[in-house]
Amino acid sequence: MIISIASGKGGTGKTLVATSLALSLKENTRVQLLDCDVEEPNDHIFLKPIISESQAVCIPTPKVDEAKCTYCGRCAEICAYHAIVVFPKTALVFAPLCHGCGACSYLCPEKAISEENREIGVVEWGHSDGIQFVQGRLNVGEAMAVPVIRAVKARTSHDGIAIIDVSPGTSCPVVESVKGSDFCLLVTEPTPFGLNDLALAVETVRMLKIPCGVVVNRAGVGDEKVEEYCRKEDIPILLTIPLDTSIAHLCSQGIPLVEGKPEWKDSFLRLFDAIGEMVNERDCSPKR
């Protein structure tokens, strides 16, 4: 089963939920944690994994052989990202704009374009005290997170429970991370910002047709509107974590909640049971 953890808004506690859920489950099942927030991965701060292997994430980028090139301009014309510009006597490649689709090299009439790999990030894996751990890191200065996310997800193990920590927002990196999950947990906080971004995240998972439930973090900080919204939209609130300075202090030190306060483990196991029931119901439902 694949459970992704998203939020719309940043800083609501995705990493807290992802790490504590993984730690609570590891005694009973095989657990894998995949940090797909490749722009700012944080799970490693909490789980302190031993990274045993890593692999560069590369994008194939065109290289023009000027001995063969006739400067016909066909490559520049077909490149949707304007990553190649052809002048009468030279052809320039703007590598950071290239998405690596391969059209230019394939369609070049002179076969003058080859591809070379350009590293944009890295995927690393290992383990943390019984949890299989995978994370991606986008290189600083690079724009495209999605290929790094794909490389992380390619390592998803399909036996046991895979937990995916997703970046904030609702655009392409989030969709790429959440796609293919059996369930999506949405972590929010009861404030107007939290509610606004939760509603966007709900739209995203509904579009992907993935069942979802909500974790309300820092309960007590704001107002009741998140609860009202979940009731109205028929989205279950599966876990509530109160606003508590001692929890905030644990998180600030990089200590997972269930490690600092083991009494929370039961709540995370119940959270997992509720998710399991919802996924099973959906799988058995005649609508599908």
Place this chain on the structure above:
Amino acid sequence: MKEIVVLSGKGGTGKTSIVGSFAALAKDKVLADCDVDAADLHLLLQPVAREKQEFWSGQAAQIDSQKCIQCGLCQEMCRFEAIKDFKVDSVSCEGCGFCAHLCPVQAIALRENMAGHWFISDTRYGPLVHARLGIAQENSGKLVALVRQQARELAEKQGSSLIISDGPPGIGCPVISSLSGASLAVLVTEPTLSGIHDMERVLGVCRHFGVPAMACINKCDSNDYNTYQIVRYCHSQNVEVAAQIPFDNTVTEAMIQGLPVVEYRQNDVSRQINVLWETITGRLTN
């Protein structure tokens, strides 16, 4: 014209609450919300839209099943695995158009994608340019670039010399798009290990694009040791820590009232935001 952009790397550090207060403190300016993916600044500024425009961007392939001979070449050559069973999955499609060029019977066409909306609005603090990216859309960097360009045009038209941008979280495409060419980045961080890690990365992006940065530690009293580490780190990197804002629930109370903190209550939080703003204006005029 000067443009300051507020960034954090990590989400939830308080960027938008601080930008909302800057809106109340700055005199003659244009505001821009560059978090087009999950914009929140409108919740504080309550803009009234003056202009609403569609944002058309990116392309997605479409297969005409009448013409398609199911040769499978497009499926085989697509590197984004966006074509399955002779249908395009528009979420995976990167709009490169390789398939359309390859198709032997011209059954594939690219169509422009309506990816969201952008707005020029009036707020009680002056004009705001903001946007709403459609759900699951790409090209947020392009929409951010559009928001910034509109903000610059507006500032020129009304003779303002300052743009204040609320930036997106992360370090990827929308962040780069909101940062490149700005006059100053204000990095809002919090004293957690995640906050420190993410600030280091976003500072790397500022350096990469040659934008000077200054820092502000929010919720500074929630972990004194980490705050001390951030101050030391910033010092070692020659980054000025312009303010240390204590944790206070009035920030959330102000948000619920739809007001910037500096207008909602005079306390240590609002005083520190004032200090931050004075430091920024001092830096910009030098």
